[in-house]
Amino acid sequence: MWSYRTLIVNLAQRDLKARYKKSFLGWAWSLINPATTLGIYTVVFGVFLGAVAPVAGNGRTQSFALYLFCALVAWNFFSGTVNISIQTFTSAGPLLTRTYFPPEAPMLAGLTTVAIQAVLEVGILFAFMIGFGNVSWTFVLVLPILFMLACFAFGIGLVFGLGNVRYRDVNYLVGIALQVLFYATPIVYSLDIVPAAWRRVLELNPLTAYTYSMRQAVYELALPTATNWLMMGVSAAVSLVVGWWIFGKYAPLVIEEL
């Protein structure tokens, strides 16, 4: 795969370049979207429903918007990766049936574009945190957290991308599943407000570990728990290994149907 890095970079570049061609605001759109979501959730949950965020790690700041933003960055990265994987495999069809290169390459290129988006969002998140004086070395933890999240999401994306070629139902199914998952993950709320019985269930969701860890590292300026690290490590490894294996085995067969 390493020898195909130029190809992966080029494919990613092509997608990014083509994405905002002919648009006036261009790249700004990639920020306007998450900003709007953040705004809506802040108003609906923070203002209308009166959700309150805990006090941040610096002991002064208390902002629901920032608390939300930490988890939203992780969520956007996850859902973005799953969605682009599904799109990429079908849209790379004309290429894959006409030239030989590993089908993993366009998938990795898709992941790259989403990762760039995630880096942008994290940059903005950090900028706000620095503005509020809520800074600590724990920011560094974002790197391993997002890396594991990438592996976790990519493994799932590979399998769904593959499945979508034969069963277009996958696309619709994933749309609904993501919606359910969004609310089954502590993003617009904190795990503390969930009744104990339900908390058990939510804790089984690997994404809970990712969003919780992001909040710990960037908002609370504390360490994620060992359980969280374990949850993230195992989910990332299992998802990537299984997803990669299935993809490697079935992609050549599925390409014939593209």
Place this chain on the structure above:
Amino acid sequence: MSAISIDGVSKKFRLQTDKAHSVKELVTRRDRSTDHDSFWALRDVSFEIPEGSMYALVGHNGSGKSTLLRCMAGIYRPTEGQVKVDGRISTLLELGAGFHPDLTGRENVYMNATILGMSKKQIDASFDEIVGFAGVEEFIDSPVKIYSSGMYVRLGFSVAVHVDPEILIVDEVIAVGDAEFQRKCFDHLYALRKKGVTIVVVTHGLSTVESMCDGAAWLDHGVLQLTGTGPEVVQAYLGKVNAAEREEREAADTESRAEGLGAKEDVTIAKVEFLDEDGFSSRVGFHRKPLTIRIWYEAVRPVPSPVFGIALYSSSNVHLTGTNTKIDAFGTPTIEGKGYVDLSMDALQLTPGDYELTVAISDEFIQHNFDRREREWRLTVREGDSATPEGLMDLRGHWSAGA
């Protein structure tokens, strides 16, 4: 040493239907590959493509040529058997595959060349050459969606041949370009072959196969029929195609005759004869000897100034010549009943070989064919008394020298 060796390759495809799979099927059927929903695109194909040769795949549409190319390129995995490839492959299976319409020619060249395995440095080095060969310098910074289809092909071809491949696989794409570009392409392919590049092409241009290819393979319905030198394979393939066409024609003729019983045409071709210099009917003509083609007609009612026409084809399907009484300014009188029209030649200009003759009778404006028989008569030409020239025609010119 063979660049590509194909060993017992079979390829089965699942037939795709609109409503691909019901949930029930998903749950109940363990083995989803019955023979009902699959077909074999290739069946036990084996042959070798020697290194540094130009090799052609011929066959009618749907004979499995493109599937085989994709197996060679590694895009499809054979269901059975294996393909061994020795060397770096570049493919040109479809025009501008991988061109993104919104990106500029420059961006697409970089993109496409990377897909074909070039590094950034290599592309930088040969970029001008690529663009120059395609002749799209002016438009290289415009999005490729504004390109004409010719420009598209040229740029795609140019990238594919400049990636310095050891093996180049080309599907029937060159045909899209204009004549000049096609010639340029073949020149370039020829130059590549001289450098030792193995070239595999799918083409319907049989004259190309005959004149340029070292070897060829003929596929029919996924089954290998013949491998051999270009001319060998082309001859065999043409023989089959001609035979099939003749059958089809005969079937159509019987059909139209059956239909025509009620409404009979005013005039029909009764028979066609070849007459030798003594006026005797013969199936054989001799090079540079007199020959007369006699067309017998039968007119059920008077037909004013009908036009009699003939066309000559070589056995390799080349339309050699054709003429009619109007072209030759022969005023046919009004005809009725039985009779004949002769075309007499003092010296037959065809070289020895087999030829086929089409004959037609139409109205004076050549608007309506009363009767037309496609290549229904066969003329064999034998050597006459004089030496035989090369090719199909004898020009019968006169040499002279001057100073």
